[in-house]
Amino acid sequence: MPAERPRFEPAPQPAARPAGMAALPGEEAVVAAREAARSAASLDELRAILERFEGCNLRQTARRLCFADGNPEARVMFVGEAPGRDEDEAGVPFVGRSGQLLDRMLASIGLDRTGAYIANVIPWRPPGNRTPTPQETEICKPFVLRQIELANPDVLVFLGGAAASAIVGTTEGITKLxxxxxxxxxxxxxxxxxPTLHPAYLLxxxxxxxxxxRDFRQLKAALAKGG
Structure with missing residues (x-):
């Protein structure tokens, strides 16, 4: 396992803008997201770019950006769908009940957040924890793809079908996948x-x-095999 790295501390976020202030229109926002994500040479740069990014309407209602938690040099990276209320308040992914269950799941195979990197496809909480729209996912997807590139893990774990669909394009439901x-x-x-079941679903x-x-035992075996 890599040496322990400090967990991310949430940066202070600006107050949410009024709901009437619209983000960029659909395709223009996706193009802007792709260009912005591509320009990041490090995870720190990517986070700073996301904190300034104006192209996603979710930023207007979210309290904080939820970029990542854990160790960016870890061999395994977990990706969920979107933050919830607790994550929005803390600015850290998976800190509520789902996060507590994820911590127990990690512990069951001898891991904790110093040995894992954790993110979401969507880095801002959708209002009322609603499902992100396809447009919101397309706008945010370039950033999580770049995040995966920069972290460059040995193994990815998709927490839920939405993450698997966004990243590898599968259309199968998570119970089959x-x-x-x-x-x-x-x-x-x-x-x-x-792909595995999202902790929120398991709750x-x-x-x-x-x-x-069973999935986590597979993960443990894969990490052991890879050294």
Whole structure:
């Protein structure tokens, strides 16, 4: 495992702008996001770019940017869909009940947040925790793809079907997709990617935890095999 790195501290965020102040229109915002994400040479630069980015309407209503948590040099990176209320208040992904369950899941295979890097496809909380729209996902996707490139993990874990769909384009539901290894091209190499059930889903459906446990045992074996 890499040496322990300090966890990210949330940067102070500006007050939300009035709802009437519109973001860039659809395709223009996606193009702007792609160009902005491509310009980042480091994770710190990418975070600073996102803090200034005006192209996504979710920034107008979110309290804080939720960029990442954990160790960016870790061999495994977890990607969920979007922050919730607790994450929006803290500016850190997976700190509420879902995050607490994720911590227990990590502990079950001998990991904690010093040995994992954690992010979301959407870095701002959608109002009322609603599902992000396809347009919001397309605007935010270039940033998480660049985040994966810059972190360059050995293994990706998609927490839920939305993350798997956004990043590798799969259309299958998570209950059919989970536990099946996928591939994601990064920096000229293939990264193994494992979809599993989102902790929020497991809180609603605790009987499904046995399947997530199987997935995490696969993850443990893959990390052990890779050294």
């Amino acid at each position: 989970r536990g099946r290894w996928l591939k994601h091209q990064v920096n000229g190499r293939e990264i193994d990617a494992l 609603r459906q605790p009987l499904q935890k046995k399947f997530a446990w």
